[in-house]
Amino acid sequence: MDFDGVDRIDGADVAATLRTDPAGLSPREAESVVGVLLGDAVYSEPFCAWMPTWYELAVVPLARVLERRLRTIAREVAAATGVVVTAPRLSRPRDTLVAGRSPLAGVSGFRERFVLAAAVTHVEWFGHAAAADGIDVPAALLDRTRRETLAYYAGIRPTLSPRVRRFQHLLFSDDDWVRDVDAAYGLDSWLFALWARLLGAERRRLA
Numbered sequence: 699m700d701f702d703g704v705d706r707i708d709g710a711d712v713a714a715t716l717r718t719d720p721a722g723l724s725p726r727e728a729e730s731v732v733g734v735l736l737g738d739a740v741y742s743e744p745f746c747a748w749m750p751t752w753y754e755l756a757v758v759p760l761a762r763v764l765e766r767r768l769r770t771i772a773r774e775v776a777a778a779t780g781v782v783v784t785a786p787r788l789s790r791p792r793d794t795l796v797a798g799r800s801p802l803a804g805v806s807g808f809r810e811r812f813v814l815a816a817a818v819t820h821v822e823w824f825g826h827a828a829a830a831d832g833i834d835v836p837a838a839l840l841d842r843t844r845r846e847t848l849a850y851y852a853g854i855r856p857t858l859s860p861r862v863r864r865f866q867h868l869l870f871s872d873d874d875w876v877r878d879v880d881a882a883y884g885l886d887s888w889l890f891a892l893w894a895r896l897l898g899a900e901r902r903r904l905a
Contacts, residue, residue, distance in 0.1 A: 699835075699865060706832040721778040726832060728779035732772045733830020736785040737823050739768035744788035748815030750808060757889075786826035788819050796852045804853035813900050814851040820869040821847060839865070863904055870901035 707730045715722050716731065723731065742761030746754040776783065791802050801818075805811055821844050828835045839861070846862045849855035858866065873894040880890040 699868065701828070702834040703832045716775075720775050723775070723779050725779065725781055728775060728781045729783055730831045732776050732779075732781055732783040734827050735768050735772040735775070736783060737826045737830070739765045739772065740785045740788060741819060741823055744790050745815050745819050747790040747792070748802070748818070749811055753808070783830060786822060788822045794818075794848060796848050797854050801848050801852040805851070809896060810851075812896050816870070816897060816900070817847045817851050817866060818844065820866070820872070824869060858904075867901055867904040870897050870904060873897035873901060 707727060712723065712727050712731060715727070720728075720731075742764065743758055746757050746761065749757075772783075775781075791800055794801055801814065802811070805814055821840060825835060825840045842859075843862045843865050846855060846858050847866065850858050857863075876890050876894040876897065879885075880887055880894075
């Protein structure tokens with residue numbers, strides 16, 4: 699997307715420092731690490747609020763365990779480096795209206811709800827994480843992307859504008875991240891495989 703600031707953080711250097719001495723992170727690096735950890739910590743429960751009740755009931759208990767762990771690590775890094783970072787507040791359906799009604803009103807089926815949930819929360823998570831990384835993402839683009847995304851996936855808007863479509867196409871590339879996490883931890887998870895399949899299918903559709 700040609701955003702400014704994408705090279706302000708060297709991910710490989712940050713990872714190496716985290717493994718050896720988190721206190722050695724610069725304030726900019728520490729803000730990046732803590733910001734992304736907190737963004738990940740609070741991501742799952744709002745995402746589940748967009749999903750069918752059976753999915754929410756199945757996933758939220760595990761999500762809360764993960765949130766506690768990530769918040770603990772974030773606090774440890776923040777304490778070691780003296781930075782202060784707040785967690786984002788991600789949208790839930792009850793907070794959102796599209797054309798005067800719930801964005802879920804015109805959505806049926808697991809895949810459709812999953813894609814809507816991913817499309818909305820991706821944008822909000824990325825805005826938070828990019829700010830923590832020092833990446834200059836125009837606020838107007840984030841706002842327009844969120845508005846168009848909600849209307850499009852709720853069935854109100856027929857298309858996404860070209861720049862928003864490209865942005866969402868890139869955001870949906872986290873199917874690779876899901877596969878990498880599954881492989882790195884040896885999970886062989888059917889749930890991760892489902893996530894990757896749905897995310898990848900939507901990324902290809904938006905290409």
